[in-house]
Amino acid sequence: MKFFIDTANLAQIKEAQDLGVLDGVTTNPSLMAKEGIKGQDNILKHYVDICHIVDGDVSAEVIATDYEGMIREGEILASLHDQIVVKIPMIKEGIKAIKYFTEKGIRTNCTLVFSAGQALLAAKAGATYVSPFIGRLDDVSTDGLTLIEDIRQIYDNYGYDTQILAASVRHPMHIIECAKIGADVVTCPLGAITALLKHPLTDIGLAQFLADAKK
Secondary structure (H helix, E strand, O other), X not given: OEEEEEOOOHHHHHHHHHHOOOOEEEOOHHHHHHOXXXXXXXXXXXXXXXXXXXXXXXXXXXXXXXXXXXXXXXXXXXXXXXXXXXXXEOOHHHHHHHXXXXXXXXXXXXXXXXXXXXXXXXXXXXXXXXXXXXHHHHHOOOOHHHHHHHHHHHHHHHOOOOXXXXXXXXXXXXXXXXXXXXXXXXXXXXXXXXXXXXXXXXHHHHHHHHHHHHO
């Protein structure tokens, strides 16, 4: 399973890259704003800066919600760097845009997916990734992990190449459960990844080893 970090913070991206387990980055307008990145030129430059840090795919999101606007923005984003994957919202015009980009050889990430039906449409349109938001489903008392299971079964039934990118991942157990179910990718904050390092018995064992070594 691939690990993506969901942020626009360059320091966190570099830390994850240095850890040796990072496979890519996902971003969105909210994450850009959180880092104080404003203005189209600055945003585009920031995407390129991210590509210079990581070796894998970098999802860059369009702002437009109309077909022509998504095509225009998506082509600009895709031209920035060969690691860029154009992030498209799960709406009718978005599916049409994904089909267009697929035919042009431009990779896409269909975002804001909350149902198996939406994921099926994205796969049929040729999306490279589909991003079900499991944490947000949990927030409304719906099991987000069940959605991952459903999409996995559908994709396996028909041999779709679209990768399941579990998004809105909140904690390390989300990561573990996604790995057990068969998600292709998880994208999450750095803290969720580094939390996988921690176990009290590891700390106790290391402390004992170091104490014995001093003897």
